[in-house]
Amino acid sequence: NSRRYGPDAARRLLDDKRVAPVLDGLDEMSDVLQPVALDAIDRAVLDQYPLVVTCRTTEYHKAISENGRFLAHAAVLEIQPVAIHDAAGFLGGADPHPERWQPILDHLAAHPAGPLTRALRSPLMLDLTRTIYTTPGADPAELCDSDRFPDQGSVERHLFDRFLHIAYDSRCAAPGSQPGSALARYTADRAGDWLRFLAVHLNKIGNHNFAWWQLEDAMSRPTRGVLAGLAAGLVFGTMLGLFLGVAAGLGFAAILFITVGFAGGFGRTRRPSRIRIRFRGNEGPLLRRIVACIALGICYIPLFGIRDGVSVSIVFIV
Numbered sequence: 001n002s003r004r005y006g007p008d009a010a011r012r013l014l015d016d017k018r019v020a021p022v023l024d025g026l027d028e029m030s031d032v033l034q035p036v037a038l039d040a041i042d043r044a045v046l047d048q049y050p051l052v053v054t055c056r057t058t059e060y061h062k063a064i065s066e067n068g069r070f071l072a073h074a075a076v077l078e079i080q081p082v083a084i085h086d087a088a089g090f091l092g093g094a095d096p097h098p099e100r101w102q103p104i105l106d107h108l109a110a111h112p113a114g115p116l117t118r119a120l121r122s123p124l125m126l127d128l129t130r131t132i133y134t135t136p137g138a139d140p141a142e143l144c145d146s147d148r149f150p151d152q153g154s155v156e157r158h159l160f161d162r163f164l165h166i167a168y169d170s171r172c173a174a175p176g177s178q179p180g181s182a183l184a185r186y187t188a189d190r191a192g193d194w195l196r197f198l199a200v201h202l203n204k205i206g207n208h209n210f211a212w213w214q215l216e217d218a219m220s221r222p223t224r225g226v227l228a229g230l231a232a233g234l235v236f237g238t239m240l241g242l243f244l245g246v247a248a249g250l251g252f253a254a255i256l257f258i259t260v261g262f263a264g265g266f267g268r269t270r271r272p273s274r275i276r277i278r279f280r281g282n283e284g285p286l287l288r289r290i291v292a293c294i295a296l297g298i299c300y301i302p303l304f305g306i307r308d309g310v311s312v313s314i315v316f317i318v
Contacts, residue, residue, distance in 0.1 A: 035067040042071055084108050168187060
């Protein structure tokens with residue numbers, strides 16, 4: 001606090017180089033922004049402030065080879081697989097009953113190339129193992145069962161599944177949590193279903209980076225078009241029906257269902273971009289949208305008259 005350390009404590013920490021910002025996600029940036037980010041990071045390092053940048057190894061090499069830019073003043077460190085003796089010390093070192101881990105330690109020593117040993121050479125899997133089996137009643141010796149865990153993948157799937165239940169079920173059982181509350185609302189089973197859905201979706205599009213605007217690709221194009229058309233027809237058809245009558249609202253909903261459904265099912269999805277509230281440079285897209293709105297109003301005229309057709313065009317333009 002300021003009384004103990006003075007009002008300029010934060011500035012002194014920066015000047016004394018005792019604070020190191022950590023920048024994560026360089027590998028998740030677009031190809032256009034990566035060279036800009038690398039150049040800015042390199043300039044920041046020139047100012048002699050400590051900085052840590054995390055990135056996947058393959059993606060980092062790809063970024064510097066394709067963009068022709070690299071961090072000239074940086075020391076590159078790569079995480080290596082955990083050694084067996086380091087894993088053994090990590091597992092039993094912080095447990096008040098380290099003897100529980102002895103079967104695991106013996107198994108690692110006896111099977112240096114076994115599936116469990118290969119799995120625990122990952123820092124993530126090693127941390128999950130200690131987190132899971134330090135809970136009351138958990139027996140780490142079950143991981144030594146070669147029939148139950150014949151390969152590395154089965155070990156990792158088991159650890160992920162157990163960790164998910166510990167993370168969510170412990171929240172549900174937290175003191176003060178009530179049925180239906182925010183803590184108890186999301187169970188491990190529901191979270192597992194959602195995570196599996198996201199995993200299948202990312203595997204389907206061949207990408208490990210989650211982007212919310214790509215979620216629509218998790219369903220087929222016809223389904224997407226039907227849902228988009230129903231939603232648009234229901235919402236805007238109801239709004240127009242309140243002003244122009246039930247018949248006009250139903251007709252508008254039918255037309256909107258067809259047009260929006262077709263566009264949603266067969267149109268190309270645009271990636272989100274920064275908001276630009278200006279017309280210069282956007283005359284073409286704006287004109288096309290106005291023409292589309294007028295065309296929709298013209299399609300409406302034969303059914304319900306000129307007044308309703310003009311109203312529809314105005315509503316869509318606005």
